[in-house]
Amino acid sequence: MNEPCTAYGEAHQPVLQGTWEYVRAGQEEILRSPYLPASCAFLLHVLLSSPFFLLDALASVSQRVRSWRIAAGSGPPPSARQWVDCFWRVLYRYLTVVLPTTAVFQTLRSPAVPELAPSCWQLFVEVFGCFLLFDTLFFIWHLSMHRVPWLYRNVHQLHHQHHIPFALAAQDSSSAELLSLLLFALSSAWVLGCHPLSEAFFHLINSWLAVEDHCGYDLPWSLHRLLPCLGGAPFHQAHHSFHSGNYAPYFTHWDHLFGTYRSSGLT
Ligand SMILES: [Zn+2]
Numbered sequence: 001m002n003e004p005c006t007a008y009g010e011a012h013q014p015v016l017q018g019t020w021e022y023v024r025a026g027q028e029e030i031l032r033s034p035y036l037p038a039s040c041a042f043l044l045h046v047l048l049s050s051p052f053f054l055l056d057a058l059a060s061v062s063q064r065v066r067s068w069r070i071a072a073g074s075g076p077p078p079s080a081r082q083w084v085d086c087f088w089r090v091l092y093r094y095l096t097v098v099l100p101t102t103a104v105f106q107t108l109r110s111p112a113v114p115e116l117a118p119s120c121w122q123l124f125v126e127v128f129g130c131f132l133l134f135d136t137l138f139f140i141w142h143l144s145m146h147r148v149p150w151l152y153r154n155v156h157q158l159h160h161q162h163h164i165p166f167a168l169a170a171q172d173s174s175s176a177e178l179l180s181l182l183l184f185a186l187s188s189a190w191v192l193g194c195h196p197l198s199e200a201f202f203h204l205i206n207s208w209l210a211v212e213d214h215c216g217y218d219l220p221w222s223l224h225r226l227l228p229c230l231g232g233a234p235f236h237q238a239h240h241s242f243h244s245g246n247y248a249p250y251f252t253h254w255d256h257l258f259g260t261y262r263s264s265g266l267t
């Protein structure tokens with residue numbers, strides 16, 4: 001059998017080609033399923049939030065864990081009851097609106113499943129490009145929701161019920177907001193013509209960053225400490241506390257550029 005050969009990154013390709021073939025093997029139907037994006041988005045969100053459920057439980061007994069909480073003096077960490085209620089609310093909105101609507105979107109989009117994997121460089125560029133585009137779309141949408149009272153009341157206000165958010169509450173938003181954010185993510189990858197493997201990495205990291213933004217902890221190993229271009233949890237929690245400023249989800253450049261950046265001052 002001939003070795004797969006492409007114009008890009010042959011030196012790195014064996015690693016990704018093996019991974020891609022493993023993903024594709026017998027699962028092409030799943031990869032083409034119109035229900036895949038919404039199902040993965042929900043499951044990933046719950047899975048990635050779950051370590052913070054334990055951290056919230058630990059925070060009530062450990063001074064060390066409490067010291068990592070942002071706005072530590074503003075009350076106890078969320079209770080198990082708050083987590084469970086939030087879980088059912090998010091599941092209900094996925095099942096009733098997000099899953100059926102994104103299924104229609106994916107059917108129209110009909111994503112291809114190529115035989116060849118991307119090179120590592122292609123994957124990096126595509127994932128980074130998706131983040132820049134998604135961050136921009138989110139910034140514009142988020143700013144609009146705060147500037148147009150009708151949009152705020154009917155679409156965004158529900159997400160602001162959490163003055164001090166917790167990990168699972170990253171997706172505790174109205175159905176319209178949940179849907180728009182998932183469509184922005186899917187469209188970003190679509191517009192840039194991403195390979196499905198790059199798109200999968202983008203959605204995975206995107207889910208993680210959304211959870212980290214809302215987790216309520218400024219952890220010593222948080223990604224924003226390594227990459228100062230990211231705002232992290234203190235940046236987004238300031239938005240929840242002040243109800244204004246810091247409209248971008250991850251990067252801080254748009255808020256600096258538009259004069260809407262505010263430092264957290266919450267720790
Ligand atoms: Zn907001």
Ligand SMILES: [Zn+2]
Nearest residue numbers: 159170214236
């Ligand atoms: Zn939020």
